[in-house]
Each structure stands twice: as structure tokens, then as C-alpha cells.
Amino acid sequence: xxxxxxxxxxxxxxxxxxxxxxxxxxxxxxxxxxxxxxxxxxxxxxxxxxxxxxxxxxxxxxxxxxxxxxxxxxxxxxxxxxxxxxxxxxxxxxxxxxxxxxxxxxxxxxxxxxxxxxxxxxxxxxxxxxxxxxxxxxxxxxxxxxxxxxxxxxxxxxxxxxxxxxxxxxxxxxxxxxxxxxxxxxxxxxxxxxxxxxxxxxxxxxxxxxxxxxxxxxxxxxxxxxxxxxxxxxxxxxxxxxxxxxxxxxxxxxxxxxxxxxxxxxxxxxxxxxxxxxxxxxxxxxxxxxxxxxxxxxxxxxxxxxxxxxxxxxxxxxxxxxxxxxxxxxxxxxxxxxxxxxxxxxxxxxxxxxxxxxxxxxxxxxxxxxxxxxxxxxxxxxxxxxxxxxxxxxxxxxxxxxxx
Numbered sequence: 001x002x003x004x005x006x007x008x009x010x011x012x013x014x015x016x017x018x019x020x021x022x023x024x025x026x027x028x029x030x031x032x033x034x035x036x037x038x039x040x041x042x043x044x045x046x047x048x049x050x051x052x053x054x055x056x057x058x059x060x061x062x063x064x065x066x067x068x069x070x071x072x073x074x075x076x077x078x079x080x081x082x083x084x085x086x087x088x089x090x091x092x093x094x095x096x097x098x099x100x101x102x103x104x105x106x107x108x109x110x111x112x113x114x115x116x117x118x119x120x121x122x123x124x125x126x127x128x129x130x131x132x133x134x135x136x137x138x139x140x141x142x143x144x145x146x147x148x149x150x151x152x153x154x155x156x157x158x159x160x161x162x163x164x165x166x167x168x169x170x171x172x173x174x175x176x177x178x179x180x181x182x183x184x185x186x187x188x189x190x191x192x193x194x195x196x197x198x199x200x201x202x203x204x205x206x207x208x209x210x211x212x213x214x215x216x217x218x219x220x221x222x223x224x225x226x227x228x229x230x231x232x233x234x235x236x237x238x239x240x241x242x243x244x245x246x247x248x249x250x251x252x253x254x255x256x257x258x259x260x261x262x263x264x265x266x267x268x269x270x271x272x273x274x275x276x277x278x279x280x281x282x283x284x285x286x287x288x289x290x291x292x293x294x295x296x297x298x299x300x301x302x303x304x305x306x307x308x309x310x311x312x313x314x315x316x317x318x319x320x321x322x323x324x325x326x327x328x329x330x331x332x333x334x335x336x337x338x339x340x341x342x343x344x345x346x347x348x349x350x351x352x353x354x355x356x357x358x359x360x361x362x363x364x365x366x367x368x369x370x371x372x373x374x375x376x377x378x379x380x381x382x383x384x385x386x387x388x389x390x391x392x393x394x395x396x397x398x399x400x401x402x403x404x
Contacts, residue, residue: 002383003324006161007284013036017194021044023041023044023045023051024041024042024045024051024054024056024057024060025403026038026041027039027041027045027060027061028040028060028063028064030198031064031067032064032067032071035068038064039061039064039225041129041225042057042064044063045057046058046061046122054107055104055105055107055108055110055120055121056104056120056121057104058099058100058101058103058104058107059100059108059121059124059125060102061096061100062096062097062098062099062100062101062125062128063097063098063128064097064369065093065094065096065097065100066093066094066097066128067093068090068093068134069090069091069093069095069097069132069135072085072086072089072090072136073090074091077233079148087142087145087276088142088143088146088148088152089372090139090142091139091140091142091143091148091152092152092157093106094132094136094139094156095133095139095152095155095156096128097157098132098159101128101129101332102168103106103124104122104125105122105125106154108120108121108122109122109263110185120171124171126168126169126172127172129163129168129169130163130169130172130173130174131176133164133169133176134160134174134176134272134313135161135172135182136156136157136159136163136359137156137157137160139152139155139156140153140156140157140160140184140187140188140191141187143156143191144187144191144194149191149192149194150191150192150194150195150196150197150200151195152192153187153195154188154189154191154192154195154197154200154204155186155188157184157185157187157191157204158184158185158204159187159189160176160179160181160184161182161184161185161207162174163176165181172398177344178211178212179211179212179214180207181211182208182211182212182213182214182218183208183213184209185204185205185207185211185213185218185219186204186208186213186217187206187224188204188207189201189202189203189204189208189218189222189300190210190221191204192204193221193225198225198228198229199223199225199229201225202222202229203258204227205218205220205221205222205225206371207220209247209250209396216251216254216255216258216259218248218261218373219247219248219250219251219254219255219259219262220251220259220261222243222247223244223247223251223265226240226243226244226247227240227244231268241269241272244265244269245265245266245269247265248261248262248263248264248265248266248269249266250260252266257286257289257290257293257296259349262283263286263296264299265283266277267282267283267302267303270282270303271302271303271306271307273277276303276306276307279303280303282301283296283300283303287300290399292323292325293323293325294320294321294323294324294325294326294327294330295318295320295325295326295327295330297316297317297320297323297330298316298317298320298326298327298329298330298333298334299316300312300313300316301313301314301316301317301320301333301334301337303338304316310341313337314337314338314341315329317333317334317337317338318334318338319372319375320334320401321334321374321377326377327381328378328381328382331374331375331377331381332374332386332388332389332392334371334374335371335372335374335378335396336371336392337377338367338368338370338371338374339367339368339371339392339396339399341367342363342366342367342368342399343399345359345363345367346360346363346399346403349363360403360404364400364404368396368399368400368404369400371392371396372396372400374395374399375389375392375393375396379393
């Protein structure tokens, strides 16, 4: 009885194997005649233990999805407004087909019972992927326009950038300039960010700049991504600081002072690590190039403040405020510094003799009124309401009205 039962089980297993292999063959025959049924058959084969590790299962599935994509492309070429073509669904077929082919490749190189590796489908798979490499850009654009930002648009644009340097494709890889690849990675970054996947967005922007993206936005957006992640997850603060510093240095080396965000973040990293000499080296180097750069004097004021050098901080901020190219943020920061220092000095003055009166007058003129002049100038440059500046203005005015 036991022998019979074991024999029956083996027959059942063989029967299941045959059934699923037949299902794969049936799906291959159905192809575009009945796509939904073919997909159902293949899904069953992928879920069955007897065929889920068979290269043919995934090769057949990948081939079907590429055929679906090709049919949609053909219709679009004939009539770009063909209502039967769903560009988002068509793009998904392309992505799905690629993923199925990736699953098939390693299975196609599994040694047989004699230890021999004899791939049946790999050559055709590589040929088909290489032949569709350029289609991922268009699919990415269609996904983005269809608001399928993540994972669809992100994956499509990333693949367009990756495939030209893919070791899988080897000599069959498409010849795409790095400048074009970098734009595709940048698009992937925008897609992931639009889909609220900030970590993936940061990765895409990093790949864009490493591929040679020649505009500062990839660097700026990567920094913004890490700042966003650090704000939402305190466990990422240290990593974010390192990543931001790395990007800032790369941006500073490439774009110099044309984008102050890079030097600001780089110097801030030095300050956070108490490496004030490193910060001073950059500041002095920039002042040697442009002795009248208000933004650098403002940055110097910030560094001296953090280093505890009150006099140099005040001198730097005052100098920045007098220069014709002073920007809004520098004026606001300078006014804050003068207001804080002025109130501290005011609180430290004792008595009411002539020396105390002179000291108070000095605070009024050279600190509070000087700070007010800075806020007035900043206010004239303001393009939208800024509660931070408004608070500084109110604080300065309160001190002037109350103590003088």
C-alpha cells in the first residue's frame, strides 16, 4: 500500500509538471491572440513549484510583454491619437517584460545534470532588451505625463540611463552619450520626488551628476532630498550630513560661487565638525578672488559667530551690509546678529553715569539702529511676506521704543 501511495504521488508530481509546462506552451501559442489568457497561464506557471524555476516560463512571459508593447507602438506610429492605445499600460508591459527577462537569464545558465551550461534563451533575451533600450525613455515620459511617477516613470528613466553601461548587455549595449544618460537619471529623480520617494530621488540625482549632468539643479535637488530625509528621520542625520557635504563639495568645485548653496553647505559642514580652519580657508580663498563679495562676508560672519569670535563676526556682517551686491538673506542674518549683540550689551550696562549713557547711545546707534537699517533694506528687497524678518523688525523696534 505504501509503495502504491508513493507511486501515486510521483505520478501526481509528473502530472503537475506536465500540466504547467503545457500551460507555458499554450501561453506561447496564444500570444497576442488572447493576451489576458496567456498572462493567466504564465502567472500560474510562475506560482507552481514545478515551473517557477524554469527559464522558459519567464522567457515566454517577457517575450509576450514585449510583443504587447511593440503592438502598441505600431498603432501609435500609424495614429498617435489611437484611442485603443493606453501609453501607461503599454509602458508597464515594457517594464514587466524586462523584469521577466532578467528572471529568465540566470535560470537559463543553470548547469544541467552533467554540469554543463547550455543557455537556450539568453542570446535572444539580450537581443530583445538591447533592441528596446531606447524605448525606456519614451515610456518614462509617458508614465510621467500620466502621473505614474513611481515606480513606473522612475524605473523607466533609470533603465534608460543604466542599459548603455549594463554588463548584461555587453557589446550589445546601446551607444548613448553620458550627457543624455545624465538627463534620464535627472528625470528619474524628478519622477521619484513627485511620487514622494525621496531616497530613490536622491540616488537618481546622484547618478545624474556622476554621469556628467552639467547644470547645478541635480546637485541642489540631491542636497534638498537629504535635508528632507534628515528632517523626517533623525536616524539619518549623520548620513545626511556626510552626503550633503560630499554633494556640496562636488557642486562647489564644478560651479564655484555661481551657486552659493554649495559653498554655504560645505562651510556649514566644517562648522558642524568644529573645523573652523577649513571654513576660513574657503572664505579667504573666495575673498582673494572677489574682495567685495557680500555673500562671503556674510558667511564669514556666520563662521566667526559659531567660533565665538564676536568682533570678527560683527565686522564681517557690517561689511557685508555695506556692499552693493548684498543679498536678502545676508541682510537678514546681519540684522539678527547686530540685534542680539546689541541687546546683550544693553543688558550688561550698569548705572546711569556718563560712561553708561555713552555706552547705551553706542548700542542704540551702532547696533539697534544699524540693524534697523539692514531690515529696512531687506524689506525693500522682499518679494513675499517673511515672518522671520517681521519678527526681527518688531523686536528691534520694541527695543528702541522701550529703552530709548
